[in-house]
Amino acid sequence: MNVVTSIGEFASRRDDFVDGEHPRVVVADIATRPRGPAKIITVANEKGGVGKSTLAFHLAVALTDAGHKVLAVDLDRRQQSLSRALIARGGTANRRGVRLPLPQHLLLQQASGAQLCQELARAGWDCDYVVIDVPGYDSPIARRAIAMADKLVSPVNSSFVDLELFGRFHPVTHKLTGPGCFSALVADLRAARMEAGMAPLDWLVMINRKRRETSHNQDRIDSALRRLAQRMDFRLGSGLHERVAYRELVLLGLTQLDLHRFPDLARSKNVAAGEVLQLLEDLGIEQEPGGLLDWQRLKRQLRPIRPIWGSAGSGSARAEIRSAGFLSGL
Numbered sequence: 001m002n003v004v005t006s007i008g009e010f011a012s013r014r015d016d017f018v019d020g021e022h023p024r025v026v027v028a029d030i031a032t033r034p035r036g037p038a039k040i041i042t043v044a045n046e047k048g049g050v051g052k053s054t055l056a057f058h059l060a061v062a063l064t065d066a067g068h069k070v071l072a073v074d075l076d077r078r079q080q081s082l083s084r085a086l087i088a089r090g091g092t093a094n095r096r097g098v099r100l101p102l103p104q105h106l107l108l109q110q111a112s113g114a115q116l117c118q119e120l121a122r123a124g125w126d127c128d129y130v131v132i133d134v135p136g137y138d139s140p141i142a143r144r145a146i147a148m149a150d151k152l153v154s155p156v157n158s159s160f161v162d163l164e165l166f167g168r169f170h171p172v173t174h175k176l177t178g179p180g181c182f183s184a185l186v187a188d189l190r191a192a193r194m195e196a197g198m199a200p201l202d203w204l205v206m207i208n209r210k211r212r213e214t215s216h217n218q219d220r221i222d223s224a225l226r227r228l229a230q231r232m233d234f235r236l237g238s239g240l241h242e243r244v245a246y247r248e249l250v251l252l253g254l255t256q257l258d259l260h261r262f263p264d265l266a267r268s269k270n271v272a273a274g275e276v277l278q279l280l281e282d283l284g285i286e287q288e289p290g291g292l293l294d295w296q297r298l299k300r301q302l303r304p305i306r307p308i309w310g311s312a313g314s315g316s317a318r319a320e321i322r323s324a325g326f327l328s329g330l
């Protein structure tokens with residue numbers, strides 16, 4: 001797992017991307033700060049709109065559902081997507097009178113690395129997991145969120161334009177010619193962490209918005225990702241498919257794992273819930289005995305697809321979703 005030497009062999013070097021605070025400075029800053037035993041999962045990718053906030057929301061909720069105490073940290077003060085989803089979740093729980101597992105939530109008031117470290121030091125003694133949603137651009141605070149992580153999760157979309165942040169490919173042969181700006185940054189932060197005696201960073205990259213049909217392009221992307229995974233030392237997660245439900249349930253603060261709590265939304269097979277559970281497994285997360293969600297039971301339920309939408313009474317979740325024009329593709 002020697003990332004530094006493998007990068008050195010690439011034609012394109014970190015020098016191509018030098019700007020911003022040096023990773024050694026970032027790591028020196030966070031390495032000396034106190035932190036509690038909570039595990040930090042940072043969801044980051046410098047590419048915008050790849051599904052970071054969606055994933056951070058699903059992760060924070062699923063971890064809470066699994067019986068863990070979770071703090072969800074929204075670093076995107078401008079869009080506040082994670083915060084809005086969590087606030088909507090509280091609203092839906094009240095409106096429908098349903099008990100929904102709700103993580104604690106923090107929206108940083110300033111884009112300040114020092115404040116992030118301070119909050120994490122405080123929360124680190126009070127919860128099991130911290131899930132950090134990082135905006136889609138490089139910044140000192142984004143670097144700190146990655147440098148502090150136990151696990152880094154990076155969603156990517158199925159496109160060579162998105163993969164360019166992870167590795168540079170020859171446009172015709174698709175041969176890997178060098179690291180991309182984001183993977184070079186992660187490699188440098190990992191190297192700096194190693195020098196500072198910190199634990200290795202586990203990096204999981206997963207395709208988000210995967211299309212169901214296989215295509216020549218998807219095969220090339222899969223093969224490119226496998227080569228990148230070896231070269232940049234990350235694990236490949238099973239990923240999430242493109243599903244309308246991922247974006248539309250979030251507006252109500254709900255995830256696929258909540259559907260069993262709403263009889264009018266019940267389904268005999270909820271494949272997307274399986275994808276979310278698989279993500280937790282990819283991250284090596286275990287269920288706590290007191291968890292609200294019975295993973296094993298849910299997995300057993302993932303049998304042949306046959307939606308069993310109940311009747312939509314007024315005020316039902318289904319009616320609520322339908323009235324907002326959300327039914328398609330759930």
Ligand SMILES: Nc1ncnc2c1ncn2[C@@H]1O[C@H](COP(=O)(O)OP(=O)(O)OP(=O)(O)O)[C@@H](O)[C@H]1O
Pocket residue numbers: 047048049050051052053054055076079081134135136137208209210240241242243244245246247248
């Ligand atoms: N698996 C999916 N299926 C369908 N839609 C998705 C999926 N994942 C994300 N989306 C949608 O893609 C869009 C971008 O998602 P999101 O806001 O989570 O990205 P982001 O990486 O956080 O963006 P930013 O970089 O701006 O913070 C949203 O409309 C979201 O609902």
Ligand SMILES: [Mg+2]
Pocket residue numbers: 052053054076079081133134135136
């Ligand atoms: Mg976002």
